[in-house]
Amino acid sequence: MNDATRGTGGPGDGTRSVRAGLPEPVKHEPTLPGPVFAAHFHLPGDPTGPYTYGRDENPTWTLLECAIGELEAPGRDDVEALVFASGMAAISAVLFSQLRAGDAVVLPDDGYQALPLARAQLEAYGIEVRTAPTGGDAQLEVLDGAKLLWIETPSNPGLDVCDVRRLADAAHAQGALVAVDNTLATPLGQRPLELGADFAVASGTKQLTGHGDVLLGYVTGHDAEAMAAVRRWRKIVGAIPGPMEAWLAHRSIATLQLRVERQNTTALRLAEALRERPEVTDLRYPGLPDDPSHKIASQQMRRYGCVVSFTLPSRERADRFLDALRLVDDATSFGGVRSTAERRGRWGGDAVAEGFVRFSVGAEDPEDLIADVLRALDVTAD
DSSP: OOOGGGGGTSOOHHHHHHHTTOOOOOTTSOSSOOOOOOSBOOOOSSOOSSOSBTTTOOHHHHHHHHHHHHHHSTTOSSOEEEEESSHHHHHHHHHHHHOOTTOEEEEETTSOTTHHHHHHHHHHTTOEEEEEOSGGGGGGGGOTTOSEEEEESSOTTTOOOOOHHHHHHHHHHTTOEEEEEOTTTOTTTOOGGGGTOSEEEEETTTTTTOSSOOOOEEEEESOHHHHHHHHHHHHHHTOOOOHHHHHHHHHHHTTHHHHHHHHHHHHHHHHHHHTTOTTOEEEEOTTSTTSTTHHHHHHHOSSOOSEEEEEOSOHHHHHHHHHHOSSSEEOSOOOOSSOEEEEGGGGSOSOOOTTEEEEEOOSSOHHHHHHHHHHHHHHTOO
16 A cells, blocks of 8 residues: 555645645635536526536536546546436446446446346346456456446455456457446545546545535546446436535545545554454455455555454344444444444345444544444453
């Protein structure tokens, strides 16, 4: 893990996060202009110019999209970013704008819980859906003839990792497009476009914005025709973020590097502490040297993420553990400044044990958080 941008002569991740997407300074104007609330814009004569109607474009989106593009693909001017109302809106925009009846798509079978909902709708539209696990690059085995390969690495919630470049090269050799869900890694942990992907997609709800108060999604890509189709889909379905949400997201990105550094460092320390507990099994964190995903993660990731997963002996033990935590909220989602954890099996749909816990490390002092976790394990011991 390192700040890999320095070797290219570009700014570091902290500098880039703080400055990303800011307009040129104007005397007496704020550094980051406030949100623009507008359903329509003054438009005499022919409808030309960047802003015509609020479902199509908004100046607040524009600045946020510039910021995301700078993070996902620094130094490139051929990459476009589009923001959406949620991560699933962004995921759906890529899937349904690129696929037609008779096409085949490859999805991970261990990915985000809502992907099966997308699968059902794709199949209803006459699209063939194939699935395979993330680990071991198993999606290669079902790639033949597919129009789109969808990768989620690290996977949520199991934290398996696949070789993005290897899969992208194989897909492109067969004429398939490649989309990578970059939610868990964030662009400070992994840049899918640099690894060969056509799209980098993410839920900005999670660590990108990091405060648990914004629903947001985005798509970045470098193929103008493909991105035009994604933009058209956003216009058709109206899956747009509000200007306040977009402004809050841009404001929050300024602290992304600070949050990521603290959360990633603490996540590794927590994983190391959990490794010593006999009641903890199936511990996963790509940053652990003995994790099955560590080797490939270290080759393509600059930071390993803020999520640690593990299994406790039973559903009851996991519930008692979560209830005993004092510094950790029992809540879904991940990536926020306040640590959260949940027994993931309560939702159904994930192939996990009843005692499986997804733990999202926040920005608390590492010593306090780890002490709280170990105390909760102690007081709930069988």
